[in-house]
Amino acid sequence: MDVMRAAFVLSPREVVVEEAALPRLGSREVLVRVKICGLCASDLKFFNGLKSYQETPYGKESPGFTGHEWAGEVVGVGPDTALVKEGDAVTPYIINSCGACKYCREGRVNLCPRKRYVHGGFAEFIKVMEENLIKLPSSISSEDACLTEPLACCLHGLRRVGLKSDDTVVIIGDGPMSLLHLMLVKRFGGKCLVVGHHGHRLALAEELGADFVLNSLETDFYAEVMRATEGYGADAVILTVNNADALTNAFRLVSKGGRVNIFAGAHPDYEFGLNTNRIHYNELVITGSADALRDDYLSALDLIRRGELKPSRIISHAFPLDRIKEAFEAAQKRLAVKVVVRP
Ligand SMILES: [Zn+2]
Ligand SMILES: [Zn+2]
Structure with a gap:
C-alpha cells in the first residue's frame, strides 16, 4: 500500500503525525504534494476544541486535519481531469458549494448553507477536486502562494x-x-x-x-x-x-x-x-465578511504576481510536519506572527 505522513488531531490539543494511506483518485480528482501549509486561527479553534465540524472530525478520519492555506505541486490526476496536469503549481479555492441554492446562484458561494471546505493540508499529499484548484504563476513563491486564501x-x-x-x-x-x-x-x-x-x-x-x-x-x-x-x-x-x-x-x-x-x-x-x-x-x-470568492483569490494572486504585495513577510516561524505540535504551540502563544508547516 502506498503511504504518506499526515497530521491527525485525535482530541483537543492532541496532534500526532502518522502514516496514512495515499488517497486513491476518482474521476476529476487530483493528488497534490503539499509544499507548505499555513496555520490559520481557525485551525487553532479546531485544535483547541472550540469549533468542530462533522467534516473534520477528531481522529483518524481526518488526515491532514484542517490545513487549508497550502501550496503544492500536482503529482497525479484521476480520469477525466482537464483543468490541471502533473507538474502544475497550485493552491486551493477552499469552498465546495452546492451550486443550486439562492446564494450559489447569486455567486455568493461563501454563504451556501451546504458549503464544505477543502481541508487536509497538514500532510505530505492531499486529494482535491480539480475545480477547487487554482494554477499558480511560476513567478510566485510557495511561501507567498500559501497565503493566497487569507x-x-x-x-x-x-x-x-x-x-x-x-x-x-x-x-x-x-x-x-x-x-x-x-x-x-x-x-x-x-x-x-x-x-x-x-x-x-x-x-x-x-x-x-x-x-x-x-x-x-x-x-x-x-x-x-x-x-x-x-x-x-x-x-x-x-x-x-x-x-x-x-x-x-x-x-x-x-x-x-x-x-x-x-x-x-x-x-x-x-x-x-x-x-x-x-x-x-x-x-x-x-x-x-466571511471567507472569500474565487475572484478575490485571483485578485490576491495578481497583486502578488505583480509584486505589489509580499504576504510572506508576515511568516515568522516554519516547522517540518513532524514538529507540527510545536507549530500549534507557537501560534497559540502569540509569540509568532504567522506559522507555516512544511510537509
Ligand atoms: Zn485560513
Ligand atoms: Zn449553495
Missing part, C-alpha cells in the same frame, strides 16, 4: 466595506489577518492605524508601512486616533479580533458616515447591545 479573505472584507483611496482605516488586532489587511490598505486606501497589544507584531506593522501603531496597553489609542483624524474618527474600522471590547472600540473610533467590518468570528459567540440612534443619526454602515 489575503483573499482580507480583500473580500475590504470590498464589503467599500475601501476608498482616501480612507483612513483603523485595524483592531495585530495578528496575521491584521497585517494582511494593512498591506492591502496601504496599497488601495489612505492612512492606516493598527491597534493591538503585542509589541513584536506592532513592530512588524510599522515595518509594513502602518502610519501609526497603537499599543492599547500603553497609549490612549482613542485620543491618538482622534488626533490623527482631526477629531473625526476613522472612515473604516476593521475588526480582526471580535469580542465585546473590540466592537465597543470600533463604534467609538468610527467617524460619522463611516463603516465597520466585523471580519473575525467570535468564539465564544456573544450578543451586543447597540445604540441604534448612533447608527441612525451618524449613518453608520455595519457589515460582516
